[in-house]
Amino acid sequence: MSVRLKIMAAMRQIANEQQVTLPPIDDDLSLHETGFDSLGFAILVARLEDDLGVDPFTISDDATFPLTIGDFVKAYENVPA
Amino acid sequence: MSPREIFCLRDYLRPELKGRTVSDARQTVSLTDILEYSCLGGRLGELSGRSVLLAVADQLTSGLAMIEIDGVARRMLLCPPDVNADHIKTLMEDADIDAIVTDIPSHWSAAGIDLLGVRSLERSTLPAKAAQATEWLMLTSGTSGVPKVVRHTLEGLTGAIVADGPTRDAPPVWATFYDIRRYGGLQIFLRAVIGGGSMVLSQPGEPIADHVARLHMVGVTHISGTPSHWRRLLMSRAASEFAPSYVRLSGEIADQAVLDALSRAFPGASIGHAYASTEAGVGFAVNDGLEGFPAGMIGKSRNGVEMKIEEGSLRIRSARTADAYVGRNVAALTDDDGFVDTGDMIELRGHRYYFVGRRGGIINIGGLKVHPEEIEAVINRQAEVRMSRAKSRRSPITGAIVVADVVLADNYSAGNAEIRERILADCRASLAPHKVPAVIKFVASLELTAAGKLARHDA
Numbered sequence: 001m002s003v004r005l006k007i008m009a010a011m012r013q014i015a016n017e018q019q020v021t022l023p024p025i026d027d028d029l030s031l032h033e034t035g036f037d038s039l040g041f042a043i044l045v046a047r048l049e050d051d052l053g054v055d056p057f058t059i060s061d062d063a064t065f066p067l068t069i070g071d072f073v074k075a076y077e078n079v080p081a
Numbered sequence: 082m083s084p085r086e087i088f089c090l091r092d093y094l095r096p097e098l099k100g101r102t103v104s105d106a107r108q109t110v111s112l113t114d115i116l117e118y119s120c121l122g123g124r125l126g127e128l129s130g131r132s133v134l135l136a137v138a139d140q141l142t143s144g145l146a147m148i149e150i151d152g153v154a155r156r157m158l159l160c161p162p163d164v165n166a167d168h169i170k171t172l173m174e175d176a177d178i179d180a181i182v183t184d185i186p187s188h189w190s191a192a193g194i195d196l197l198g199v200r201s202l203e204r205s206t207l208p209a210k211a212a213q214a215t216e217w218l219m220l221t222s223g224t225s226g227v228p229k230v231v232r233h234t235l236e237g238l239t240g241a242i243v244a245d246g247p248t249r250d251a252p253p254v255w256a257t258f259y260d261i262r263r264y265g266g267l268q269i270f271l272r273a274v275i276g277g278g279s280m281v282l283s284q285p286g287e288p289i290a291d292h293v294a295r296l297h298m299v300g301v302t303h304i305s306g307t308p309s310h311w312r313r314l315l316m317s318r319a320a321s322e323f324a325p326s327y328v329r330l331s332g333e334i335a336d337q338a339v340l341d342a343l344s345r346a347f348p349g350a351s352i353g354h355a356y357a358s359t360e361a362g363v364g365f366a367v368n369d370g371l372e373g374f375p376a377g378m379i380g381k382s383r384n385g386v387e388m389k390i391e392e393g394s395l396r397i398r399s400a401r402t403a404d405a406y407v408g409r410n411v412a413a414l415t416d417d418d419g420f421v422d423t424g425d426m427i428e429l430r431g432h433r434y435y436f437v438g439r440r441g442g443i444i445n446i447g448g449l450k451v452h453p454e455e456i457e458a459v460i461n462r463q464a465e466v467r468m469s470r471a472k473s474r475r476s477p478i479t480g481a482i483v484v485a486d487v488v489l490a491d492n493y494s495a496g497n498a499e500i501r502e503r504i505l506a507d508c509r510a511s512l513a514p515h516k517v518p519a520v521i522k523f524v525a526s527l528e529l530t531a532a533g534k535l536a537r538h539d540a
Contacts, residue, residue: 032318039446046484
């Protein structure tokens with residue numbers, strides 16, 4: 001499964017657990033429009049770290065906060081696993 | 082020597098300061114002539130010398146009631162809306178409560194205590210002078226047991242505000258993401274009242290974009306919140322229009338990433354992180370843009386705050402600390418020398434001290450405290466589980482999250498997704514969202530200490 005698909009699967013799983021209805025997901029969707037709160041994102045980043053072996057937001061000294069789904073996926077794709 | 086003059090909040094609300102308001106998402110109230118109005122239906126006199134529980138849902142009415150009651154009642158216990166209903170009776174007994182100010186009198190009718198319902202503001206003359214120095218009682222935040230009742234004086238609560246002095250520019254418009262019934266929020270409310278400014282309150286459930294639009298519209302200049310509040314705001318894109326001149330962080334460790342992100346988001350703002358707690362009061366503020374604090378701040382400062390480190394934790398002595406815990410069988414708030422042990426563990430790296438966590442392994446999830454034991458108790462009650470350990474894991478989003486290592490009983494396979502689902506479902510049903518483990522890992526064993534206790538390396 002690609003990194004992108006893994007991220008989407010993890011998001012759907014968390015949305016299901018948190019009883020959040022995800023809007024249609026595309027790269028331009030801003031993260032706050034997903035309906036996830038900060039706890040939801042914290043769970044997502046932790047599970048992806050276990051799944052992909054990387055947490056791009058902690059590794060980077062220059063930690064920037066992604067704003068969109070596209071930025072979020074890119075952060076994982078740009079880190080050598 | 083003459084007796085010290087008693088002062089109260091009303092003394093800061095002089096009618097010559099025009100244009101002052103306090104607002105939430107629903108209404109705006111003028112502070113300029115607030116002393117001519119009452120939200121207690123003119124019944125303030127009934128609270129004279131009483132021990133009052135202030136249990137009003139909305140912050141704005143609570144704030145107005147604080148202004149009225151201060152200087153009249155013997156003591157006033159600020160009750161945040163999230164206090165566990167099972168704890169209220171104990172807390173009221175601890176504080177000797179004999180009157181309740183509430184917006185829902187029917188909710189309290191069984192308490193057998195005098196009730197005073199809050200109402201819309203109506204004309205009424207408040208006493209000009211304080212009859213007594215009202216004790217301000219606050220609750221320690223969110224541990225699993227009954228919160229402690231902490232006693233402050235207005236003088237102690239406002240020590241840091243008076244020390245900072247008035248702002249040089251126009252009176253500030255303050256806002257905070259905190260609830261003003263909690264120490265961090267009350268500090269901001271008092272700053273607004275004492276500093277001659279205005280105040281914009283948060284509204285539970287309000288989307289962050291709407292909240293920020295409101296802050297922008299009212300012209301908020303000074304704003305405070307926890308690092309988690311700020312991370313949430315930074316992720317929301319909502320901040321682009323908003324340009325405060327002072328941004329303050331407190332309540333959690335402010336790491337370099339969040340400080341840097343805030344200075345990028347608000348290039349015109351000065352950004353400071355403050356150290357304060359309900360018990361220790363306001364310790365200090367750091368305004369150099371760096372995490373931690375300069376080593377030179379340990380010791381005595383000019384503003385009367387003295388800090389030391391003992392057994393790895395920060396200890397504070399000052400006139401701003403709480404006076405005592407209130408109630409039966411309460412522990413001493415300070416050591417024999419008057420220092421409050423903050424329980425915050427710090428370490429020296431180079432010429433700065435850095436916060437490393439809480440003593441005792443309490444997990445702090447975005448400002449909410451979690452005892453790992455209460456999570457383990459839920460996990461352990463599953464038939465398939467042998468033992469478990471909940472612990473914190475660093476998170477770039479909330480500072481920390483809860484994860485759990487679980488040892489399954491014999492006969493159960495770690496590959497069994499149903500067990501994981503069942504544990505999580507029970508946690509979700511039994512625990513607040515931030516206490517539900519984000520990740521559950523099945524492990525073969527968990528380390529024990531020599532005394533036979535579960536080893537907690539993150540303590």
